[in-house]
Amino acid sequence: MASSSVNLEEIPSESLMNELLRRMKCAPKPDKRLILIGPPGSGKGTQSPIIKDEHCLCPLATGDMLRAAVSTKTPLGIKAKKAMDKGDLISDDLVVGIIDEAMKKPSCKKGFILDGFPRTVAQSQKVILCL
Numbered sequence: 352m353a354s355s356s357v358n359l360e361e362i363p364s365e366s367l368m369n370e371l372l373r374r375m376k377c378a379p380k381p382d383k384r385l386i387l388i389g390p391p392g393s394g395k396g397t398q399s400p401i402i403k404d405e406h407c408l409c410p411l412a413t414g415d416m417l418r419a420a421v422s423t424k425t426p427l428g429i430k431a432k433k434a435m436d437k438g439d440l441i442s443d444d445l446v447v448g449i450i451d452e453a454m455k456k457p458s459c460k461k462g463f464i465l466d467g468f469p470r471t472v473a474q475s476q477k478v479i480l481c482l
Contacts, residue, residue: 377407383462386469395466402464409459412466416449417441427452447477 359367383406387395399410420428421435427448431441446468454463469475 373407377461380407380461383408384465385462386465387467388470389467399464399466406462408462408464409453409456410464410466411450411453411459411468413446413450413468416453417446420449425452443471443474443477447474450478 385402385406385408387399389395396412399412402408403410417428417431421432422428427445431445431449434441434445450465450468453459465478469478
């Protein structure tokens with residue numbers, strides 16, 4: 352909604368009020384950066400929305416972000432699709448690039464939750480460079 356191309360008259364009043372209330376609730380919250388680590392099925396995806404709502408953070412699940420980048424055909428998504436089509440693993444640099452783009456979104460201003468990434472020391476070092 353921060354874009355100047357959005358016509359606020361077309362947005363329902365209830366949606367505008369909900370966004371205003373969300374922003375008022377989130378304003379005093381401290382900035383945070385969280386990483387949820389655990390094996391598949393350990394509850395990271397279950398806990399992330401709860402933490403997101405309580406602390407006004409944006410959830411960054413690498414699998415979801417990769418699928419979104421591929422479906423919207425972003426430059427990084429196109430590179431990821433090529434690797435996926437070959438059956439290759441997605442490179443750390445590519446995943447970190449997608450995470451870096453996501454962290455710059457206005458919804459991540461108060462902080463973020465990394466869900467299932469980084470998984471190695473090398474990945475964590477690359478993510479730290481984005482911060």
